[in-house]
Amino acid sequence: MVTIPPFLLLRWSSSLTRGSNGEPLITPLFVAEQGPAVQIVDIRPSDKATGVLGYIPGSSFPGIERLEQLADAVSSSPLVLVSATGVTAAKAALHLEELGLEHVAAMEGGLAAWRALGFSTSRDPAGVRDSLHDVPETVSEPGPLTVERVQEHIGDPRSVRWIKLSSMIAHGRLSCIDGRDERGIIGSPGGDSGKFLLTLAAIEQTTGRKLDEDAVTRGLVSHLDTFGHFYMHTDAHAFNALIEALKADPRLQIAAVDGLEPEEWFEFLRKPPHDLRESLLEHLVEPAHLGCGHIRLMLQHGDEYGIRKELVLAYLRAFHRLWWEGAPEVTLTVLPGDHEEGAVVNVRLGAGVWDLSRIPLISPACDGRQMFINHPDVFSYLRRKTVQHLVRGQDPLAVEASQEETLQQAIDELAERQLGVTVGYLAKGLPIFEVVFSADGTFEVTEVSG
Template identity: 45%
Template sequence: MDSSSHLPLIPPIGSVSQAERMFRVNWVANVKSTPSGVPFVTADFVAKQGRKVRVVDVRSAEELVGPLGHVPGSDWIPLARIPSLVDRVDRDTPIIIVSGGEERSYGAVAALAKAGMRFVAFMGGGIMSWRDLGYSTTRDTSILEREDKLHEVDESQEAPTSVTVDDVRRHVGDRHTVRWIKLPALLVRGLVSCVDGRDDSGVIGSPGGDAGEMLIGLRALEKTMLRDLTEDEVRTLLLRRLDVFGRFYMHTDIAAGNAMVKTLRADSRFVDALKDVNETLEWRKFMAAPPPALRGALAEHLLTPSHIGCGHLRLALTKAPEYDLRESLVTALLRGFHEKRWEGAPELELVALAGGHTERAVLLVRMAGPLHTFSRIPLVSPAVYGAQVFVHHPRVTSYLRKQLAHFLAAQHDICGPVDPEELHIAMERLGSVQLGQTLTALAKGLPIFEVTFQDEDKFEVRSVGQV
């Protein structure tokens, strides 16, 4: 099976879909190699992959259902049968091998890579690294009935023109599209992504992701203090937020990136710096660490609305009054994000999404009962069998806003005495206004489905109207 053997690792633009090409670019950018050249990826990278990537466990039956369990949705291919994959799947099928540590998966990947499989890697640290990040494993014994079997991946479906309750029910019941994570891990790892339907990994959805939530917190703080924050104060609060909560997500998209490339090419200030910048990974490297002398000019381009690939952040900038924001506050945060990223802050993550908006529904994801520090939270993929949906977690978002409110209220040198509960109420009010504005602009007329999880195996889906 070798239908894609003629394609280079990163094929030319237009030869494959944007999503396929972006997946390949991200794989190449994230895969690492051992000193002997065997490829591996982090558990965090594995957790962000959708149903396209096969997670293959090579451990014994006893280990799969033992104390450590296995990654939900895994295939079980015994170690002795790993070489057979060369003849069972296309050589460009993405496969991540998991074992207890790394010894068995290391050898399995080395053999597959030597046989010509190009998108194969082992999960660094094995199953323990997955658990250490707070992700759930399962001891479900049904995997033992699937020994040496690969689950079917149907990529032939065209995107449906609508999404039904049954579609959503089938989607959230699929272990390949829902990851579960401990609630405390969200506080230290910052997994809030945008509601955008183009990200096929499991997400905690909120408009604008971490950037959108930080904007809400900053603006609510201004309203509570009865004064505007300065640009220096915004940068200081952003840096302190990274120190406390870690990862900070913001996304763009390929269309915005391509538009900016054209304007940068036409800007005489960038001629010398861009003379050897052509391929996607070269552009990524340039954008992550531009020459210091050009950073101010590059920031001008990045803050141009047509170069902002997140619809929520673009609307927040261009329609600030409707979002109850100050335009200069939005630019201060976005500028601070890029400046701190250029200075080397590893927590700042800029993700480029592929394709245009074709969302067919809005999913409101809830947990039954109160949230506790020991609760496990579902990360639901916005990719529903070829369709896109907006995903929003209102209760989890509110919980995380409360933590952000307490953090901001503790910055006494900037804000003085602030009641964190009052600040949280202001954030909730502002968040509701902004969510309504963004959904009206991007999701007008779409059906809304509420998904309520009792636990990892029980859930209810119901239609609750339309935007």
């Protein structure tokens, strides 16, 4: 029997909400990020697939009359029901739940909400199917990642979701290239956090001023106000090491309660008592307790990354303080397992990048292996937007207009330098593939190093 990975279960349970009548609901953004990890069932008649709303690529159309059969068919696989506005799907999800299907929900707002968030649908009749996707009981033996395997993965409509760049900026996040995050991502080194640290270092290099912790905090608040959602990740190894360190700290005995589950520790760290927070910060900024390799390496090898250790520490403290204050834009994610990446994949857009470009969110989980997913074209665009904001906006870290070109050059050169260092530490010797998407969604995969 197929079992749902624990971290997917945790994401599912933490994201699930209830409608006014108890209907289980999940957001379109959650559905988009999960890729092939969830089954999407469109309960509309299949002839609606080619209509104005289209359908989510990879969906199944078993027909509402066969819905009750799903309670047995996918009892061990997360199931998302989809309808035009979500109302019919919500009622159907509640009905399946009452029949005993444990992990089922309707996509809140339906296809109308999916499209309103900027996600793409298809109207291609060739992609319409009435059967569910097979979920293998065992993963095939992982082997080397090749052009053919990467091409097959990206060619699976469930592994790639398309979103307008403007919508991604408003509603999504820039994720780390880390392959352990199996959700569909738009990746760059360190994600949102890496971009912000890169910006801080470039500002210091351009202006010659050293940013203190107060300036970093004010700059981060302004960044949240301007760009919205902000992401940092850790991992299970660093998180468990952090827990053991907290238990051993005599100042925190009030918190060192044996028997707490990891999710209970996470909740404690999300809302710790005020009198313990400064002590907690000492542990949270330790390299051994940082699960993002890019940020940890910045802290350990600042000279190689062109950034001061004090600047990284100031950012980490500012991030956690804002998280504790309940800043809704701030997200901390715990990634599972070990690094098992088998390749670096650079995602290129052949038609260039502009505000309304459609960007592919790609799942790093490929045929039992992981991939570092990097979107250099998107990252370059976002760096330009960041520089424009710093020069033309009312940011606490604002730079003079006369320094715009210098700042842009500094941030671009530093980005290439930092990417190279991180790849050297975390992906040394791995093959590097380049995926170039055309405007019509077709793509070509080539191996550029290996």
